[in-house]
Amino acid sequence: MNVEFDGVEIGPIAGKARVKRSGGRELSPGLLCVVINLPTLVFLALVLAYPIVFAGYLSFHKVAVGNLRSGVYPFIGFENFRRIFADPLFLISLENTLIFTFVAVGTEIVLAVAIALLMSYSTIWTSRVLKMLVLLPFAVPPIANGLIWTFIYSFNFGFLNRVLLSLGLISTPINWIGNPNSALYLLALPYVWRSLPFAILLVHAALQDLNPALYEAAALDGATAWGRFRYITLPLLKPVIVVILVLRTSTAMTVFEEVLAITHGGPGDATWTAAWYSYRQSFAPPFDIGIGSASAYVLGVIIAICAIVYVKLIYRKIG
Amino acid sequence: MACVRSLNRRTLVGSALTAGALAGLPWSASAAEAPWEVRPAADINKLSMVVWSYGNIYSDISAKFKADWGVPVEATVIPFPDQPNKLMTMYAAGDHVDVSQTSPFSMANFVEQDVIEPLDSLPGEKEYLTDFTPLARQANMFNRKLMALPFLSAVWAWNYNTELLDKINREPFRTYDELLDQARKAKRDNVSEFPILWVAGAGTEQLAGTWYQLTWNRGGAFFDKNGKPELGPGSIARETLRWFGKTFADGLSDPGSLKMQQTTSAATFSAGHNLYRGPSQHFGLSIINDPARSSIAGKVKIWGSPGDGKTIGSTHSVFLTTATRNKEWGWKLLQYLGGKTRDGKYTMAETLARTAMFLPGYTSLLNSHAIAEGWKKWCDPQKLLEIMGKATYVGEVCNSIYHSWHLPWSDQLNIEVQKVLIGESDADQCCDRLVTDLKQVQKS
Numbered sequence: 110m111n112v113e114f115d116g117v118e119i120g121p122i123a124g125k126a127r128v129k130r131s132g133g134r135e136l137s138p139g140l141l142c143v144v145i146n147l148p149t150l151v152f153l154a155l156v157l158a159y160p161i162v163f164a165g166y167l168s169f170h171k172v173a174v175g176n177l178r179s180g181v182y183p184f185i186g187f188e189n190f191r192r193i194f195a196d197p198l199f200l201i202s203l204e205n206t207l208i209f210t211f212v213a214v215g216t217e218i219v220l221a222v223a224i225a226l227l228m229s230y231s232t233i234w235t236s237r238v239l240k241m242l243v244l245l246p247f248a249v250p251p252i253a254n255g256l257i258w259t260f261i262y263s264f265n266f267g268f269l270n271r272v273l274l275s276l277g278l279i280s281t282p283i284n285w286i287g288n289p290n291s292a293l294y295l296l297a298l299p300y301v302w303r304s305l306p307f308a309i310l311l312v313h314a315a316l317q318d319l320n321p322a323l324y325e326a327a328a329l330d331g332a333t334a335w336g337r338f339r340y341i342t343l344p345l346l347k348p349v350i351v352v353i354l355v356l357r358t359s360t361a362m363t364v365f366e367e368v369l370a371i372t373h374g375g376p377g378d379a380t381w382t383a384a385w386y387s388y389r390q391s392f393a394p395p396f397d398i399g400i401g402s403a404s405a406y407v408l409g410v411i412i413a414i415c416a417i418v419y420v421k422l423i424y425r426k427i428g
Numbered sequence: 429m430a431c432v433r434s435l436n437r438r439t440l441v442g443s444a445l446t447a448g449a450l451a452g453l454p455w456s457a458s459a460a461e462a463p464w465e466v467r468p469a470a471d472i473n474k475l476s477m478v479v480w481s482y483g484n485i486y487s488d489i490s491a492k493f494k495a496d497w498g499v500p501v502e503a504t505v506i507p508f509p510d511q512p513n514k515l516m517t518m519y520a521a522g523d524h525v526d527v528s529q530t531s532p533f534s535m536a537n538f539v540e541q542d543v544i545e546p547l548d549s550l551p552g553e554k555e556y557l558t559d560f561t562p563l564a565r566q567a568n569m570f571n572r573k574l575m576a577l578p579f580l581s582a583v584w585a586w587n588y589n590t591e592l593l594d595k596i597n598r599e600p601f602r603t604y605d606e607l608l609d610q611a612r613k614a615k616r617d618n619v620s621e622f623p624i625l626w627v628a629g630a631g632t633e634q635l636a637g638t639w640y641q642l643t644w645n646r647g648g649a650f651f652d653k654n655g656k657p658e659l660g661p662g663s664i665a666r667e668t669l670r671w672f673g674k675t676f677a678d679g680l681s682d683p684g685s686l687k688m689q690q691t692t693s694a695a696t697f698s699a700g701h702n703l704y705r706g707p708s709q710h711f712g713l714s715i716i717n718d719p720a721r722s723s724i725a726g727k728v729k730i731w732g733s734p735g736d737g738k739t740i741g742s743t744h745s746v747f748l749t750t751a752t753r754n755k756e757w758g759w760k761l762l763q764y765l766g767g768k769t770r771d772g773k774y775t776m777a778e779t780l781a782r783t784a785m786f787l788p789g790y791t792s793l794l795n796s797h798a799i800a801e802g803w804k805k806w807c808d809p810q811k812l813l814e815i816m817g818k819a820t821y822v823g824e825v826c827n828s829i830y831h832s833w834h835l836p837w838s839d840q841l842n843i844e845v846q847k848v849l850i851g852e853s854d855a856d857q858c859c860d861r862l863v864t865d866l867k868q869v870q871k872s
Contacts, residue, residue, distance in 0.1 A: 287687070
């Protein structure tokens with residue numbers, strides 16, 4: 110005898126489950142899957158797949174503003190790609206993007222693990238405060254975050270200089286983001302501050318799942334705190350760290366808001382990033398959407414390669 | 429057939445005379461009216477404009493337009509740096525935009541992209557041309573066609589803090605050597621740690637504008653009449669940049685200068701830490717000498733450039749777009765922003781001059797007593813007019829602005845010049861690189 114649950118007959122063979130419709134006809138499981146997933150698929154196709162495919166199309170065409178208005182885009186083959194790879198500024202932007210990503214993601218992971226560990230110790234009173242405070246930067250819009258840090262870094266009236274001068278740690282103000290050697294690294298700080306809570310939450314959630322018995326056994330064996338972290342916590346956190354690596358690498362590579370709000374790519378070309386380059390090509394005169402699309406595509410390919418490398422080299426190894 | 433022939437011979441002549449008389453009636457009526465008083469024939473339910481944010485001026489002028497003509501105006505008001513993006517996005521999306529604004533540096537691009545509708549032979553064009561200041565004429569004519577009306581003009585001038593200058597017991601500089609001597613003294617005497625504040629943030633009017641002005645004042649230019657760059661070894665532009673960079677290396681220039689846009693630099697100078705500001709667009713003084721916004725209001729004066737006082741000027745313009753709903757009505761709205769309102773007054777230009785110190789693009793208004801009186805709260809009007817008299821349109825100094833490739837090249841210029849000022853590169857490397865980049869942008 111088959112059992113019925115919410116209109117689904119659970120028979121002796123699960124694969125033969127059928128959905129009863131009001132007319133008495135049933136949908137096959139395969140069809141049911143399609144019906145359930147269809148709205149999501151349509152939505153993703155519209156907001157994700159269509160722009161990606163269309164940007165790919167545009168990258169092979171001449172797309173000035175007049176072309177967009179008329180809807181006529183002359184085909185120019187790989188010309189847009191040739192132009193961006195011949196542009197030293199694009200290559201510098203890519204290099205800056207990779208450095209920025211390495212610094213930002215690396216810092217983010219180290220801090221996320223450290224802060225999540227601190228939060229996990231419920232015996233430390235600060236952990237409760239931390240749990241509340243850590244979410245604050247997450248609530249700040251990226252562009253507002255950039256503006257806040259602009260004020261912090263300002264040479265003439267900046268909060269950072271004012272504090273350091275007041276404490277007597279410096280005698281003259283420091284031109285924090287006016288120095289080409291440090292600007293990119295200092296740009297990573299606001300970005301990390303904004304995106305860190307997400308990584309902390311992931312690590313914190315993973316820490317809740319760790320078996321306390323492992324730690325008790327290690328303690329009995331005389332393992333030190335560092336030893337417990339090195340040989341128990343860290344290996345068990347590796348899957349979530351890889352997830353953070355993949356997610357944060359892709360977002361760090363598209364960093365834009367902080368560049369827009371704080372440096373505009375300067376001083377010189379010290380903080381030109383790939384996303385900033387695409388934006389400037391597309392949305393500043395001469396509004397060359399074709400070039401912007403081509404450069405965005407190159408960045409997309411690099412992000413995809415990074416994600417594949419992470420998954421192949423690290424995630425599967427862990428598995 | 430006979431009937432048709434009869435119609436041709438008699439009725440046609442008769443009806444032509446009647447039509448001519450009918451058409452002549454309103455024409456003869458309107459002939460007595462000035463062009464800005466005549467209502468366009470078509471009916472229209474609204475007009476729209478994409479403009480830079482600035483106080484309430486657009487809501488005020490829209491209300492006046494509606495009161496005068498009964499047509500509402502929809503204003504999309506966007507901060508200055510983002511306005512071209514908004515305009516182009518709306519244009520590309522096929523939206524109607526009747527009127528918009530442009531800096532002189534973006535105009536060539538808009539012309540090339542066919543966004544700007546020429547204004548030649550529209551009613552009143554000749555009257556406006558006759559009254560244009562030289563700056564306005566140079567900014568708004570492209571290939572001998574009137575493309576836009578002047579919204580505001582500015583000239584590059586210096587500002588100095590009288591209180592700090594008194595402390596070092598000096599008169600305003602008359603040569604660049606004097607400028608540096610005074611800056612060194614101010615630094616040495618702990619009067620000002622960084623005596624010179626430049627408006628040298630990335631931008632066509634800030635960093636690039638400062639270099640253009642310094643070069644022009646010393647007798648140089650960036651291109652010759654044929655468009656050949658004048659950035660080679662020994663050129664005035666190159667040597668000026670070398671000098672400019674040295675003021676930073678010697679610690680005489682405020683390192684914060686490289687982040688300064690017009691308003692931020694005026695606000696920073698208002699803190700009273702710097703001796704000189706400039707050369708930059710003159711209207712920053714309306715902030716610096718405003719008691720509500722400045723701690724040194726009333727203590728800052730306008731000053732011309734060394735030598736013969738040559739300086740540069742620019743005009744920002746309003747134009748009719750090719751995405752207008754109706755050319756006649758669009759022209760009508762355009763005049764409310766950059767020309768005369770129905771009562772025959774330059775309402776907007778006068779408002780901008782009196783409230784924000786912007787120079788009007790019309791000679792008759794520039795010479796009016798009311799404007800000079802309005803400026804007195806910020807500076808000596810005669811001094812400002814004297815500086816304006818020595819101003820040349822920036823397009824003469826750097827004629828690449830008449831080409832659409834100017835902006836991508838200017839992006840590179842900003843990057844390379846910043847590198848010189850922060851000591852990462854030198855004037856020779858910068859200028860060589862700019863010449864190379866020039867070929868690339870021209871090609872692409």
